[in-house]
Amino acid sequence: MEQRGDIATRARDGASFELRSGQFSLMVLAIRHLDLLQLQSELSDHVASAPALLRGAPVVLDLNPLSQLADHGLLRELVGRIHQAGLRVIAMAANPGAEAAAHALDLPLLGLDRRRTRVVDAEPAEPVAEEVPAADAEPPKPPGPPGLQPPLVLPGPIRSGQQVYARGRDLIITGVVSAGAEVAADGCVHVYGRLMGKALAGASGDVRARIYCLAFGAEVASIAGNFKVFESAPRDVAGKAVEIHLDEGRLEIRPLKV
Amino acid sequence: MGEIIVVTSGKGGVGKTTTSASLACGFAKRGKKTVVVDFDIGLRNLDLIMGCERRVVYDFVNVINGDCTLKQALIKDKRFDNLCVLAASQTKDKDALTQEGVAKVIDELKAEFDIVLADSPAGIERGAYLAMYFADRAVVVVNPEVSSVRDSDRVLGIMASKSRRAEQGQGPIKEHLLLTRYSPERVEKGDMMSVADVEEILGVKVIGVVPESPDVLSASNSGVPVILDEQADAGLAYADAVARLLGEERPMRFTEPKKKGFFQRMFGG
Numbered sequence: 469m470e471q472r473g474d475i476a477t478r479a480r481d482g483a484s485f486e487l488r489s490g491q492f493s494l495m496v497l498a499i500r501h502l503d504l505l506q507l508q509s510e511l512s513d514h515v516a517s518a519p520a521l522l523r524g525a526p527v528v529l530d531l532n533p534l535s536q537l538a539d540h541g542l543l544r545e546l547v548g549r550i551h552q553a554g555l556r557v558i559a560m561a562a563n564p565g566a567e568a569a570a571h572a573l574d575l576p577l578l579g580l581d582r583r584r585t586r587v588v589d590a591e592p593a594e595p596v597a598e599e600v601p602a603a604d605a606e607p608p609k610p611p612g613p614p615g616l617q618p619p620l621v622l623p624g625p626i627r628s629g630q631q632v633y634a635r636g637r638d639l640i641i642t643g644v645v646s647a648g649a650e651v652a653a654d655g656c657v658h659v660y661g662r663l664m665g666k667a668l669a670g671a672s673g674d675v676r677a678r679i680y681c682l683a684f685g686a687e688v689a690s691i692a693g694n695f696k697v698f699e700s701a702p703r704d705v706a707g708k709a710v711e712i713h714l715d716e717g718r719l720e721i722r723p724l725k726v
Numbered sequence: 727m728g729e730i731i732v733v734t735s736g737k738g739g740v741g742k743t744t745t746s747a748s749l750a751c752g753f754a755k756r757g758k759k760t761v762v763v764d765f766d767i768g769l770r771n772l773d774l775i776m777g778c779e780r781r782v783v784y785d786f787v788n789v790i791n792g793d794c795t796l797k798q799a800l801i802k803d804k805r806f807d808n809l810c811v812l813a814a815s816q817t818k819d820k821d822a823l824t825q826e827g828v829a830k831v832i833d834e835l836k837a838e839f840d841i842v843l844a845d846s847p848a849g850i851e852r853g854a855y856l857a858m859y860f861a862d863r864a865v866v867v868v869n870p871e872v873s874s875v876r877d878s879d880r881v882l883g884i885m886a887s888k889s890r891r892a893e894q895g896q897g898p899i900k901e902h903l904l905l906t907r908y909s910p911e912r913v914e915k916g917d918m919m920s921v922a923d924v925e926e927i928l929g930v931k932v933i934g935v936v937p938e939s940p941d942v943l944s945a946s947n948s949g950v951p952v953i954l955d956e957q958a959d960a961g962l963a964y965a966d967a968v969a970r971l972l973g974e975e976r977p978m979r980f981t982e983p984k985k986k987g988f989f990q991r992m993f994g995g
Contacts, residue, residue, distance in 0.1 A: 624929070625879075625882075625883075625928075625929045626883075627879045627880060627882050627883025627886070628876055628877075628879040628880040628883060629879075629880040629883055629884070630883045630887070643929070644929055646879045646883075646927070647876065647879070648876060648879070648880070649883070
């Protein structure tokens with residue numbers, strides 16, 4: 469279990485600062501087509517549809533499929549358009565080849581751990597994302613099917629204010645997720661109990677990830693950054709066992725018939 | 727070795743100190759050598775509810791700072807000679823509590839007493855954190871309303887991950903809920919959460935239900951914990967909770983609306 473804000477280094481009592489490690493979930497803005505006008509108008513509409521959540525929100529720019537195409541002038545223009553649409557680019561995803569672009573834009577690089585999540589959109593022309601930088605080799609894995617990460621299994625309840633993140637794997641909670649708690653996974657999220665808090669599947673962008681729970685009452689559900697806020701659970705699924713998946717970028721909730 | 731029980735809630739004003747005082751008297755009455763410690767540094771209240779406010783000479787912070795011995799700071803209750811109070815400091819603030827200092831005092835108390843009750847301050851800052859950190863058991867005081875339930879959920883979560891027991895691999899703190907300010911009439915009308923609602927949301931069993939009652943306020947004001955008032959429903963409810971904490975089975979009382987008599991039905995009231 470990883471919790472946000474665990475103290476890594478505490479400065480002396482009475483010092484003017486305190487240096488802590490913090491984990492923040494950020495939205496990743498992945499650019500699919502480098503059509504600046506289309507992008508700006510679509511993005512503006514999207515921000516306008518949920519201004520409380522999106523206006524001024526920090527995002528990490530993910531240029532993966534486009535990184536080697538774009539010249540730096542174009543990139544600057546792109547960031548400008550994103551700002552005009554209402555989002556703030558605060559960093560770039562550390563894709564292979566992104567260093568130069570990040571340097572030109574004066575943005576820090578943040579690691580998106582793609583080795584474990586695998587890119588979903590079938591764009592076979594770009595195997596780049598799967599490449600493992602040599603300096604960052606993985607420790608030897610235990611025997612088992614290649615690429616299979618065991619799920620993170622936690623007993624419930626996950627209580628208000630707690631955060632759980634299963635990096636690069638599925639998350640299984642055998643119990644309740646309370647209102648005000650957050651459960652996130654790069655893979656699927658399974659809750660064998662009531663889901664009252666926030667659930668985020670595909671946290672690194674896997675659009676195939678799904679959310680399952682025995683009784684639905686989530687505040688927020690998100691798959692690969694496509695999220696829905698529920699002021700109250702829709703009547704047809706409230707309190708029911710449901711499956712949540714992405715259907716062409718739309719979050720679909722359907723009751724599980726067991 | 728004694729047992730450390732923290733009385734906590736997250737939210738303020740739900741009845742932690744009232745509960746601590748009553749449980750302490752209840753345990754003492756049942757023959758347990760008991761000490762109740764006020765962790766609310768800077769907002770000293772427990773001594774008032776216990777009726778010993780004029781006898782506070784040294785306090786918890788004095789003991790931690792080595793200004794006095796623990797024995798000098800313990801105030802003997804006038805009603806039970808197996809009950810002591812360790813008052814909070816009124817002049818210092820919560821930063822006066824250090825983890826090592828509290829550990830030393832708690833371990834010393836644990837060796838001396840059967841039950842060490844820690845009366846936690848509201849919130850989740852240092853005082854509250856240290857009150858729960860050393861606990862073996864927790865009584866989480868909840869009012870049957872949404873914000874109190876939410877805060878209790880948060881506190882239960884913190885307790886599960888950050889306690890001495892958890893860090894030393896001794897298993898989790900044993901959790902109990904104590905519902906206070908319960909009004910069965912309002913539950914029946916649907917404008918208050920029921921015992922079952924609270925148990926379901928928090929996933930923890932209720933160890934006692936204390937009905938809303940004017941007796942609690944008058945008891946607090948006179949420095950006599952309400953458990954000592956054997957005419958009061960709230961006092962009886964606390965006595966039941968003490969018995970259950972000691973492992974006895976007691977049926978729940980005061981959770982159903984009172985049946986009104988003929989005249990009351992005729993004339994209201």
